Amino acid sequence: MEDPTRMKFVSDINMSQRDVRVKQPFKLSRENQRRYVRLQISSPMSLSKVKDIFGNFWPAGDNDRIDGDILNISGGGVLVEINQSINEGDIVVMRFSLQGTEILDNVLGTVKRADYDQECCLVGIEFINRDFLLDKLSDGELNLISDRLSNFSETVENVLKKYIYHDRVTSREQ
Numbered sequence: 001m002e003d004p005t006r007m008k009f010v011s012d013i014n015m016s017q018r019d020v021r022v023k024q025p026f027k028l029s030r031e032n033q034r035r036y037v038r039l040q041i042s043s044p045m046s047l048s049k050v051k052d053i054f055g056n057f058w059p060a061g062d063n064d065r066i067d068g069d070i071l072n073i074s075g076g077g078v079l080v081e082i083n084q085s086i087n088e089g090d091i092v093v094m095r096f097s098l099q100g101t102e103i104l105d106n107v108l109g110t111v112k113r114a115d116y117d118q119e120c121c122l123v124g125i126e127f128i129n130r131d132f133l134l135d136k137l138s139d140g141e142l143n144l145i146s147d148r149l150s151n152f153s154e155t156v157e158n159v160l161k162k163y164i165y166h167d168r169v170t171s172r173e174q
Contacts, residue, residue: 038074045070045080045096047125050108050149051137053089059144061093061106068123070096077109077126086123088114091136093149094125102159106148108132 045068048061056063068082078094086092094107110132113124130149133142 038072040072041070041098043070043097043100044068045078045094047080047082047092047094047109049086050091050093050145051141052091053087057137057141057144059141060146061149071122073098075127077112077124080123080125081120082123083120085116085121086111086114088112091128091133092125098159104159108149110136 046065047068048063048065049056049058050061051057066082066084066086068080071079071081073079078096088111090111092109092111094109095103095105096107097103108128108130109125110128111123112126113122115122130145133145137145
């Protein structure tokens with residue numbers, strides 16, 4: 001568990017060069033209980049619900065857009081900060097950019113955690129693929145779901161591998 005007396009800051013990265021150099025205080029870490037390495041970033045994102053826990057369904061993921069910021073990302077999901085409410089179990093579609101260079105759109109996810117305070121909501125979203133939807137949507141809903149909402153986990157993993165690799169190379173060089 002992290003020390004509650006310390007604060008994390010996120011800084012921008014100059015992407016004009018081919019190599020990515022991670023400046024302090026970016027941190028690449030793997031905690032013992034986690035399956036994936038997490039990359040601490042600050043990047044804008046947006047999400048829309050595909051289906052909420054109340055049964056409302058938007059097959060194209062085109063209902064109200066919720067804007068927020070990614071706080072960290074891994075091969076399994078993201079931690080985001082938003083200023084609207086969302087429920088554990090909601091299925092969402094996300095759009096985000098990693099440091100302004102990689103744009104990922106129509107990334108499916110399911111809300112695994114939502115912690116509220118007076119100003120914002122911290123939301124843990126797990127990346128999912130269409131196979132996950134087989135257990136969560138009816139056959140009729142599956143037929144209506146947009147083809148553009150598909151399995152982006154490989155794309156997300158490949159993008160993250162580039163950042164993690166560059167971070168490790170940069171760390172060794174210094």
